[in-house]
Amino acid sequence: MNSYDVAIIGSGPGGYVAAIRCAQLGMKTAIIEKYSTLGGTCLNVGCIPSKALLSSSHHYEEATKHFEDHGIEIPGDIKVNLEKMIGRKQAVVDQTTGGIDFLMKKNNITVYNGLGSFKDATHITIKGEETIEIEAKKTIIATGSKPSNLPFIKLDKERVITSTEALKLKEIPKHLIIIGGGVIGLELGQVYRRLGAEVTVVEYMDRIIPTMDAGLSKELNKVFKKAKCKMNLSHKVKSVERVGDKVIVKADNKKGEEVIIEGDYCLVSVGRRPYTDGLNAEAAGVKINERGQVDVNNHLQTSASNIYAIGDVIKGAMLAHKAEEEGVFVAETMAGQKPHIDYNLIPGVVYTWPEVAAVGKTEEELKADNTAYKVGQFPFRALGRARASGDIDGFVKILADKTTDEVLGVHMIGPRCADLIAEAVVAMEYKASAEDISRMSHAHPTFAEAVKEAALAATEDRALHV
Ligand code: FAD
Numbered sequence: 001m002n003s004y005d006v007a008i009i010g011s012g013p014g015g016y017v018a019a020i021r022c023a024q025l026g027m028k029t030a031i032i033e034k035y036s037t038l039g040g041t042c043l044n045v046g047c048i049p050s051k052a053l054l055s056s057s058h059h060y061e062e063a064t065k066h067f068e069d070h071g072i073e074i075p076g077d078i079k080v081n082l083e084k085m086i087g088r089k090q091a092v093v094d095q096t097t098g099g100i101d102f103l104m105k106k107n108n109i110t111v112y113n114g115l116g117s118f119k120d121a122t123h124i125t126i127k128g129e130e131t132i133e134i135e136a137k138k139t140i141i142a143t144g145s146k147p148s149n150l151p152f153i154k155l156d157k158e159r160v161i162t163s164t165e166a167l168k169l170k171e172i173p174k175h176l177i178i179i180g181g182g183v184i185g186l187e188l189g190q191v192y193r194r195l196g197a198e199v200t201v202v203e204y205m206d207r208i209i210p211t212m213d214a215g216l217s218k219e220l221n222k223v224f225k226k227a228k229c230k231m232n233l234s235h236k237v238k239s240v241e242r243v244g245d246k247v248i249v250k251a252d253n254k255k256g257e258e259v260i261i262e263g264d265y266c267l268v269s270v271g272r273r274p275y276t277d278g279l280n281a282e283a284a285g286v287k288i289n290e291r292g293q294v295d296v297n298n299h300l301q302t303s304a305s306n307i308y309a310i311g312d313v314i315k316g317a318m319l320a321h322k323a324e325e326e327g328v329f330v331a332e333t334m335a336g337q338k339p340h341i342d343y344n345l346i347p348g349v350v351y352t353w354p355e356v357a358a359v360g361k362t363e364e365e366l367k368a369d370n371t372a373y374k375v376g377q378f379p380f381r382a383l384g385r386a387r388a389s390g391d392i393d394g395f396v397k398i399l400a401d402k403t404t405d406e407v408l409g410v411h412m413i414g415p416r417c418a419d420l421i422a423e424a425v426v427a428m429e430y431k432a433s434a435e436d437i438s439r440m441s442h443a444h445p446t447f448a449e450a451v452k453e454a455a456l457a458a459t460e461d462r463a464l465h466v
């Protein structure tokens, strides 16, 4: 029987990164993946394909709506070739997942293709083309998540769909109804709105992206409304029915009145559930909690002491970079090191345009904690760089401790915020004050100057350019 120091079940960003780090630390490592390609949700049906379609649709919008402002005239009609756009997305995915094959080989990691199930705490059965058994001294569960659903919705995966189908539609919807105004709904909603679909968002809470700072929700809502998306907030969906090529969604609004929305596609994006189907966790003594997550302690160790779990299948934000950090953390813990993850400093990003990004505490959280804080906010429209490119929507907001000036949270919406947030993460990791950021030189003209200006505003209300 093949024996390993560590076996990893699941090859998403949690699993494959854990495998590489284990191999780097000298462990004999195997990774088990039930699908034929490595990379998990993120590479196959998540981060990478959605960003490919966001980029393609962004180019289309630029060409149809903004090129003219820059003095670029394109004779004739500009058309979308959806098949080609989806084909390009798939090529990006294929190239990226192929890259993981290369990394596994390079690090001498054995890849098993098949469903991994525990026989006991040190033996795993792999059901692929043939069924085999391996022995592993330690195992990392990195089985990720799947889309969740509402109990009364039948997902036919043709017109009542999840993000997985929305990434490979054969036609542009005429009217896409989106249930859930969270990250997936807004990213994919923006893709299809740009391509010409009418888009209606139906959100249960009174604001979109409800876990982020309320200022960001408000600003992003404005952007969607400006793009003529219908934003139905505080709506409780009651039923979703497919009738031929139509989908009819019924919901109650805030006043309790019934609202009927008719479209041709309905994307259900109400969150994701941890995935442990077929894992046979009980056989290894691994406890699954009432939320369906693998239960872990602070070392990410499960109730079986030689088995760890990481990523979407455990508590916490369902983000690729969180899963990666946890993969490295567990590998280093198993090697006897003492790694650390500061969950407060895991940034969250929504890749709409303008991009939304945040790290640390929101204003709502600081109020709830009774923390005295001050706010420095700076609008992108006041930046030369933003005007030069025509990306003037949004702002950077820095929340700092009222007494010590330490940065407690940074929330931004605007051009390239997905990248700009990295500066805030570094600053907060080193416990910078708003004044520290404000005294560092930021190249001119850049979007990053908005971070410096917001820091100046937080320090002494002395932003220079407003
Ligand atoms: P996964 O990536 O879900 O991987 C788990 C793997 O385990 C899968 O390949 C699965 O097939 C395999 N598996 C499960 N059970 C078994 C078994 N018993 N045997 C063998 N294999 C098994 N996050 C971001 O940070 N940024 C983004 O931009 C972003 N965009 C997203 C867009 C979409 C549309 C979606 C759906 C998600 C997005 N996410 C994004 C979330 C991100 O994809 C997840 O947080 C991340 O993939 C979690 O990684 P993971 O390793 O925990 O699990």
Ligand code: NAD
Binding pocket: 150, 179, 180, 181, 182, 183, 184, 185, 187, 202, 203, 204, 205, 208, 209, 210, 235, 236, 237, 269, 270, 271, 272, 317, 318, 319, 348, 349, 350, 351
């Ligand atoms: P989400 O949690 O971001 O959003 C779900 C939304 O649905 C919330 O706004 C919630 O209030 C709403 N909702 C829940 N029940 C509802 C109901 N009955 N009716 C109407 N609205 C309802 O979940 P998601 O958008 O499905 O994404 C799943 C996960 O994938 C998230 O945890 C996210 O972190 C991850 N993801 C991340 C990125 C990124 O980092 N850019 C992109 C896509 C997905």
